[in-house]
Amino acid sequence: MSARIARFLAEQTPETPCLVVDLNLIGAAYDGLRRYLPLAQIYYAVKANPAAEIVRMLNWKGASFDVASRGEIGLCLENGVTPDRLSFGNTIKKEKDIAHAYHAGVKLFAFDSADELAKLARAAPGSRVFCRILVTCDGAEWPLSRKFGCAPEMAVELLHHARDAGLDPYGVSFHVGSQQTDLGQWDGAVGAAAGMFSALAALDINLRMVNIGGGFPAHYSGELPGVEHYAQAVMRAITRHFGNDLPEIIIEPGRSLVGDAGIIQSEVVLISEKGGNDGRRWVYLDVGKFNGLAETMDESIKYRIATPGRGGSAGPVVLAGPTCDSADILYEKTEYCLPLALRVGDKVEILSAGAYTASYASVGFNGFEPIRTYCI
Numbered sequence: 001m002s003a004r005i006a007r008f009l010a011e012q013t014p015e016t017p018c019l020v021v022d023l024n025l026i027g028a029a030y031d032g033l034r035r036y037l038p039l040a041q042i043y044y045a046v047k048a049n050p051a052a053e054i055v056r057m058l059n060w061k062g063a064s065f066d067v068a069s070r071g072e073i074g075l076c077l078e079n080g081v082t083p084d085r086l087s088f089g090n091t092i093k094k095e096k097d098i099a100h101a102y103h104a105g106v107k108l109f110a111f112d113s114a115d116e117l118a119k120l121a122r123a124a125p126g127s128r129v130f131c132r133i134l135v136t137c138d139g140a141e142w143p144l145s146r147k148f149g150c151a152p153e154m155a156v157e158l159l160h161h162a163r164d165a166g167l168d169p170y171g172v173s174f175h176v177g178s179q180q181t182d183l184g185q186w187d188g189a190v191g192a193a194a195g196m197f198s199a200l201a202a203l204d205i206n207l208r209m210v211n212i213g214g215g216f217p218a219h220y221s222g223e224l225p226g227v228e229h230y231a232q233a234v235m236r237a238i239t240r241h242f243g244n245d246l247p248e249i250i251i252e253p254g255r256s257l258v259g260d261a262g263i264i265q266s267e268v269v270l271i272s273e274k275g276g277n278d279g280r281r282w283v284y285l286d287v288g289k290f291n292g293l294a295e296t297m298d299e300s301i302k303y304r305i306a307t308p309g310r311g312g313s314a315g316p317v318v319l320a321g322p323t324c325d326s327a328d329i330l331y332e333k334t335e336y337c338l339p340l341a342l343r344v345g346d347k348v349e350i351l352s353a354g355a356y357t358a359s360y361a362s363v364g365f366n367g368f369e370p371i372r373t374y375c376i
Contacts, residue, residue, distance in 0.1 A: 001263055001306075001349065008376050009265060011284035019373045021059050021359050024355075029227075030061055033216075033253060039247040043087050045214055046072045048254025048355040049262070053375035055079045058257075063096075069095045072299035073104060087174075087211075089252065091116060091132055099122040110173060110211075112150045117158055128170035129153040129162050130211055133196070135174045135189040138182060140185040149174065152192045156199045163205055169211030170245065172196050178199070178255055179237040179301065180215035181224060183233035187240070194241035200298035210238070213251040216350045218259025221302040223357055227256060246366070262354025264292055264371070267320055268346045280316045283338060285348055288321010288328040292371040293350070294360035296330040301326035305350040308339040310339040323366040 002022045009020065024344035025079040043066040044058050048234050049073060056063070056079045064085040068075050076086055088098070091112040098109065102124040109124055111117050112132040120129055133147035150158070172193040174213055175187040182274030191211050193260055216231040238246060287293055295301035304321075314337040338348075361370040 001351065002261075004376055005263055008322030008374065012374075013234060014265070014372070014374060016262055017285070017292060017371050019262050019264050019292065019353060019371050021258065021262040021354050021373065021375045022376055023049065023053060023261070026054060026243070026258050027057060029063065029261065030058060030063060032227055033231070033251070033256070034049050035250060036228045037249070039235075039246065040212075041090075041253045043250055043251045043252045044257060046076065047090075047359055049258045049357075049371055050075055050359055051295065052079050052376050054258065055081065058334065066254075067106075067360065070100055073101055075108065084221050087250070087252075093119065095119040095123050099299050108170070109300060112148060112155070114158060114161070117162055117167075121162075121167055121197075121354065124164050126168065129159075130171040130173050130209060131158050131162075131169075132173045132175075133189075133192060135176055136185070136193065137173075138177075138185065152196055156196055159196075159200055159207070160203055160205060169200070169205050171211060171250075173211035173213060173250075175213030175252075176215045178214060179217045179220070181217070181222075183230060185215070186212065187237040188235050190234075190237040191241045196240075197247070207247070209248040209250060211252065214254055214256070216253055216256035218255045218355060219304070220271065220352055221304055246257070249270045257355075260352045260357035262352075262357070264350040264353040264357060266348050266350065268342060268344050268348060271342065271344060280318050281338075281347075283317045283342065284318060284322060285322050285330075286322050286368075287350070287371065288323055288330065290321065290323055290325070290362045290365040291368050292322065292353075292357045292361050293330055296375045299331055299334045302331070302334055303353060305336065305338070306349040306351060307339055307342060308347055308349060310341050310343075310346055311339050314338055315340050321373075323368060325366070 005020045008263045043064040044068045059081045066089040086106045087108045089110045097116040107127045129340045132149040133155050162169045197207050266285040266287040272282045312316050317338045318332045319330040358373045
C-alpha cells in the first residue's frame with residue numbers, strides 16, 4: 001500500500017467496501033512502460049478501470065486508449081481524449097455503435113470475422129482495421145482464448161477482403177491472456193503475425209502494425225519477473241521474426257497500469273465454523289464476487305490480503321462474500337491463512353486490486369451497492 005492510500009484511509013475512514021487508487025502509481029507504471037517499450041504506442045485498456053480521473057491523467061501524459069463500447073468512447077471524449085487516439089478494440093460491435101464511433105472521429109477498428117468486417121465496410125468506410133488472431137494462452141491466470149480471434153489463415157483472407165471492401169488493412173492483433181506468467185508466449189504469437197505479413201505482401205497488401213494486446217501482470221500472490229523482463233521478451237520476439245523491418249507496435253495494458261495502484265478495504269462481517277472434518281474458519285467479507293471481486297471466479301486471480309492491526313498465529317480460512325448466492329465464495333480451494341485473532345468488524349485489505357474490480361461490480365445484486373472508487 002502506498003503512503004498516500006494509507007493516509008487517505010486513516011484520515012477519511014471511508015465506508016467499506018471501497019477501492020482506493022493512487023494516481024501517482026498509475027503514472028509511474030505508464031512511465032515505466034514508455035521507458036522499457038519506447039517503440040510501442042500505449043493504448044490504455046479502459047475496461048480495466050474506467051475512472052474519469054485515470055482517463056484524464058493518462059490523456060495528459062499522452063496515452064492512447066483501447067475502448068470496447070460506445071460508453072467508453074464517450075467517457076474518453078468527455079475527458080479530453082481526441083478521437084484519433086482511440087481504438088475500438090472490441091471485435092463484437094453493433095453496427096450503429098460503429099457508425100457512432102466513426103462519425104465521432106474514430107478511424108481504427110478491430111474485427112475477427114466476415115460479418116464484423118462487413119459492418120465496418122458499411123458503417124466506417126476507409127477506416128484502418130486490424131484482425132485479431134487466435135493464440136494459445138498457456139500460462140495466463142485469466143485466459144482470453146476461443147471467444148476472440150480467428151485462425152491466422154482466415155485472418156489473411158479477411159484482411160484481403162478488407163482492402164476490396166474499401167477499408168485500410170492496417171495490421172494484426174492478438175492477446176496472450178491476462179496476467180500472463182510465461183514470457184515465452186509472445187514469441188509464437190508474434191511469429192504467427194509475421195507469417196501473415198509475408199502472406200499478405202504476396203497479395204500486394206502491406207500490413208504496418210502488430211498489436212500485442214495486454215498480458216503484463218499486476219502483483220498478486222506468487223513472484224513474477226519485473227515489467228522490464230516482459231518488455232525484453234516482447235522486443236526479442238519482434239526483432240527475431242521481423243528483423244530490421246519492424247512494424248508499428250501497439251500495446252494495450254490495463255492490469256499492469258492500474259492493478260498495483262489500488263487496494264480494496266473491506267470489513268469482516270462474520271466468522272463462523274461449519275463443524276465436521278473441515279476445521280477451517282469461514283470469514284465473510286462485505287465485498288465479494290458481485291461487488292468487486294469477480295476475478296476470483298474459479299479462483300483465477302489470487303489477491304494478496306492484509307489484516308492491519310491483527311498479527312500473531314494464523315490459521316486456514318475459507319473466504320466468502322456477503323450475498324445470498326452460493327457462488328459468492330472467493331477462495332475455498334486455494335489455501336489462505338488469516339490471524340486467529342481476527343474479529344468481526346476488523347478491516348481486511350485486498351492488495352493490487354486496482355484493475356477489474358469496480359468495473360466488474362454489479363449494479364446492486366442483493367441490494368449491495370457497487371463498490372465506491374476514490375482516486376487520489
